[in-house]
Amino acid sequence: MMITDNIGLYIHIPFCRSKCPYCNFYSVGCNSELINKYKSKIIDTVKESPYCFDTVYFGGGTPSSIGSSALAEIIGYINHTDNCEITVECNPRDISEQAGEKFFYELADAGVNRVSIGLQSAVDSERRMLGRVSGKKEALKGIENAKNAGINNISLDLMIGIPEQTPASLEESLKYCADAGVKHISAYILKIEDGTFFAKNKAKYNLPDEDAVAEMYLQTVDYLDKTGFRQYEISNFAVPGYESKHNLKYWNCEEYLGIGPGAHSFINGKRFYYNSSLTDFINNSPPVDDGPGGNEEEYIMLRLRLKDGVDFALFDKSFSHPLPDSFFDYALYLSNNGFAKISDTGISLTPEGFLISNKIIFELIERL
Numbered sequence: 001m002m003i004t005d006n007i008g009l010y011i012h013i014p015f016c017r018s019k020c021p022y023c024n025f026y027s028v029g030c031n032s033e034l035i036n037k038y039k040s041k042i043i044d045t046v047k048e049s050p051y052c053f054d055t056v057y058f059g060g061g062t063p064s065s066i067g068s069s070a071l072a073e074i075i076g077y078i079n080h081t082d083n084c085e086i087t088v089e090c091n092p093r094d095i096s097e098q099a100g101e102k103f104f105y106e107l108a109d110a111g112v113n114r115v116s117i118g119l120q121s122a123v124d125s126e127r128r129m130l131g132r133v134s135g136k137k138e139a140l141k142g143i144e145n146a147k148n149a150g151i152n153n154i155s156l157d158l159m160i161g162i163p164e165q166t167p168a169s170l171e172e173s174l175k176y177c178a179d180a181g182v183k184h185i186s187a188y189i190l191k192i193e194d195g196t197f198f199a200k201n202k203a204k205y206n207l208p209d210e211d212a213v214a215e216m217y218l219q220t221v222d223y224l225d226k227t228g229f230r231q232y233e234i235s236n237f238a239v240p241g242y243e244s245k246h247n248l249k250y251w252n253c254e255e256y257l258g259i260g261p262g263a264h265s266f267i268n269g270k271r272f273y274y275n276s277s278l279t280d281f282i283n284n285s286p287p288v289d290d291g292p293g294g295n296e297e298e299y300i301m302l303r304l305r306l307k308d309g310v311d312f313a314l315f316d317k318s319f320s321h322p323l324p325d326s327f328f329d330y331a332l333y334l335s336n337n338g339f340a341k342i343s344d345t346g347i348s349l350t351p352e353g354f355l356i357s358n359k360i361i362f363e364l365i366e367r368l
Helices: 032-048 068-075 098-110 124-129 136-148 167-179 210-226 245-251 278-282 296-303 312-319 325-336 351-355 357-366
Strands: 006-013 052-060 080-090 114-120 153-160 184-189 230-233 236-238 256-259 264-267 270-273 288-292 340-342 346-349
Touching: 006 032, 006 080, 006 245, 032 068, 032 256, 032 278, 052 245, 068 098, 080 245, 098 136, 114 136, 114 167, 136 153, 153 167, 153 210, 167 210, 184 210, 210 230, 210 236, 210 351, 245 256, 245 296, 296 312, 296 357, 325 340, 325 346, 325 357, 346 351, 351 357
Parallel strands: 006 052, 006 256, 052 080, 080 114, 114 153, 153 184
Antiparallel strands: 184 236, 230 236, 256 264, 264 270, 270 288, 340 346
16 A cells, blocks of 8 residues: 555544543543643654644544643644644533633634534433533533634534433433534444443443443434434444544545554554553654554455445455455345345445444454
């Protein structure tokens, strides 16, 4: 694979005011001295990069926790295209107060044109169960602040299958998002990750069972479709034209550079990542080789996350051979049982298929 100029850039901001009980992403507490050291290291790394980026994504952790001035300073050193999609993840707590207005104006001036707000639930009692201090009023104020600064491409994060959640409370959250005037919604099924507070205390929480979670996922797909949000990936829904350009790079096996502890990259057919250690990153520890990427197994795995699915002609062109008959035999079985749609040009999973996508993808890859 040839290196292209227009690749994606992911910058991990590993700072959080507090650790959410479900989160297993690498993060540390906020410390102004450490934040300044990290900002300088990020800037040095960005300045050394030979690429021109057409998407930039600040994830975390909580990028908004380091403030708009630090984020804007980093962006000032990034070599990016004029039409670059620049996204910053935000916590409602950081963007709802009076300082939130300045926050978004400064980001907009720096070129940020998309924000992703970690709502998780519009039911305040559910948010508290998730370790979130702010409520839906703060999130709505943050949306207003972003729009006032001219940032209209706004995404909200929701979680499905969280403690105490019911179909009725989920609908309350879905309605909140649909009425908020945002362009994108990410709806993730809660996965209890090893090492998290939830994992250690799972028995204490009233979690919906597997069947209830499946029904709520299908409820989400149906509700969002009826309110103008088209599903384009397992967990992502957008007003047409507002799909995340950066995240599509991951699922289309396109190139991206990741900077920061725990960040992964895929460039020139190779995958590599930084250790999940802020100290190692600041002290110039090099990325770790993660082997080759972009093979046919990865293509199938990643493309089947998308509503568009696997394109037969593109697979043939990319890997110089067609998919085998055994692949099509299983695809037909999936189609006959409502888990996939198959046509002359490709195969894609239905919402029911997305619910068991890991098993389906494993079976299809076994047939390559």
